[in-house]
Amino acid sequence: MKSGPLGSISVQKAIVIIICLLPLVNLARIFVFEQPADPYEVAAHITGETALRLLIITLAITPIRSLTGWKRLGIFRRNLGVLSFCYALCHVFFYMWLEAGFSPAYLIDDLAERRYISAGFAAFVMMTPLAVTSNNFSVRKLGALWRKLHRLMYPLCIAACIHYLWLVRGEDAGPFVYLAIVLALLAARVIGRMRRQGSAARA
Amino acid sequence: MLVKKGDSRIKPSEITSRQAYCSRREIIAGMAGLVAAPFAQGATTSPAPLAGAPWPGSLADEHTPKRKAITYNNFYELGNKKEEPAENKHFYDSKPWKVKIGGLVEKPGEYDVDELIGWGDMQERVYRLRCVEAWSMVIPWFGFPLNSLIDRVQPSGDAKYVAFQTFHPLKLFPDEINTSLPWPYVEGLRMDEARHDLTLLTFGMYGEELLNQNGAPLRIIVPWKYGYKSIKALVAIDFVAEQPPTSWNKQAPHEYGFYSNVNPERDHPRWSQKEERAIGSGFFADKRTTDMFNGYEEEVASLYQGMDLIENH
Incomplete structure (x- = not known):
């Protein structure tokens, strides 16, 4: 395995994973030491916002890679996506537990x-097959279909932003910022693709 | 000393933020307390105690822990996150304080809160506070029926509504707050609602004067309506002929009506109103079933006889 300035790839991945788990540690700290008035609000907010942030970082990897030419960035993409899904799973779990009381009728x-x-539910449903197929086995097995399937990232990112946007009372700039970033990243992809097609046509 | 932001001799980055300044003041006050404990207690630390006769209609439910009730607040003037009003409580001083009473009344004027507090018999009333965000608290409030004040200032027969107003945050601390609502915050009640015995002109909670994050020095509590109707830090009360504008209704009319009665049958686009999380009940407690008029149906249902409460939400 190749070694970079920060050790082997697996060490780098471990570092990324540990950093990404810090919000979960923070949530545990808040639960234990601060005993929040409304545990559900805190739990839902931290897990949801972290899931969204990691999702956006995952989406940003390809444009950043092509912009900077930093190829190695791509190796973290699937880890980040799966970590985002883990937070989304926690988010849904807290909702089902503390809000819906595990009642399917409540959910419906x-x-x-x-x-x-x-x-939010739509985003989570789209996210699930992507997380399940984020492994080398699935990439090999699905081949071209894998790339197609993972284009679900685009609608799912928008759905996640809209979920947040519709939740707040409209007084919070945060959801607008996230949506703007997602739209910019999607635009970067479209522009990148058009350029590639243009140069391919000239060649 | 006055320091203007535009002063060229001082870079904006060098100006101490109000928050930092205030927390430092707290620390200094705390240190002073070590030396002169009996004198330093005043405005910056603990609020003055407030006593009131127990009211027979009080809820028997366990009170929400005071710590939760003073740290989990919706008071957008001091910030729109739940913890911000407590953190930013020093943004304004609740003493001295005057309330301007005007409109269609015999005795308009600017009244000092120290005078107003004597206009009724202080009672301790334990009410449930139901927020539109589907959570609730059980709080011992200290105050007297708003009706006592209304009787004192004698509104004319033309006065059909009472309009309330909170201080204008942009005038008090222009750089510090969000602009998410059109300021100042305004609320209103129909005259019969305002005169209802449950409507409390409130000066304290948990046996002490209100803290700023809870709307010091005086606020309204209307227990059968969603919390945002219970306006905080009152600066003006106006008696008017027409239904007055209300802040959340202006912001999102389809979401927040004028009446805003607690109604489990009328869901909000973002929150089911059938149930509520009882703040302070811990992780494993079930949610409470929300009662019509927040449990005060017997007392207030007659005010709305013949009205469609979904239409008039």
């Missing part, structure tokens, strides 16, 4: 009544 009612729940 909420999905029908509250559009931000529908948007």
Whole structure:
């Protein structure tokens, strides 16, 4: 295995994973030491926002890689995506536990009544097959289909941002910032693709 | 000393933020307390005690721990995150304080809160506070029916509504707060709602004067309506003929109506109103079932006889 300035790839990956788990440690710290008035709000907010941030970082890897030519960045992409999914899973778990009381009826009612729940649920449903297939075996097995499947990243990122946007009362700039970043990253991809096609056509 | 932000001799980065300044002041006050404990307690630390006769209608439920009730607040003037009002409580001084009473009344004027507090018999009333965000608290409030004040200032027969106003945060601390709502915050009640015995002009909670994050020095508590109707840090009360504008209704009319009665049948686009999380009940407690009019149906249902409460939400 190749060694970089920060050791082998597996060491680098371990470092990335540990950094990404810090918000979860922070959540545990808040639960134990601060005993928040509304544990659900804290749990849902930290897991949800971390999931969204990691999702956006995952989406940003390809444009950053092509912009900087830093090829090695790509090796973290699947780890980051799976970590984002882990936070989304925690997010859904806290919702099902503390908000829905594990009641399917509550979930169904909420999905029908509250559009931000529908948007979040849609994002989570799209995320699941991507997380499940984020391994070398699936990449080999699915071949070209894998790339197609993972284009779900684009709608799912937008759905996740809209989920957040519709949740807040409209007073918070945060969700708009996330949506703007996602749209910029998607635009970067479209522009990149058009350029590649243009140069391919000239060649 | 006055320091203007535009002063060219001082870079903006060198100006101590109000927050840093205030926390430093707290520390200094704390140190002073070590030396002169009885004198240093004043405004910066513990609020003055407030006593009131127990009210027979009080809830028997266990009170929400005081620590939760003073650190988990919706008071956007001091920041729009739950913990921010407590952190930013020093943004304004609740003493001295005057309330301007005007409109269609016999005795308009600017009244000092120290005078107002004597206009009724202080009671301790334990009410449930139900936020539209589907959480609730059980809080012992200290105050007296707003009706006592209304009787004192004698509104004319034309006065059909009462309009309330909070201080204008942009005038008090222009650089510090969010601009998420059109300021100042305004609320209103129909005259019969304002005169209802449950509507409390509130000066304290948990046996002490209100803290700023809870709306010191005086606020309204309307226990059968969502929390945002219970306006904080009152600076003006106006008696008017027409239904007055209310802040959240202006912000999102389809989400927040004028009446805002707690109604488990009328869901909010973001929160089911059928249930509520009881703040302070811990991780494993079930959610509470939300009661019509927040449990005060017997007392207030007659105010809305014949009205469609989904339409008039």
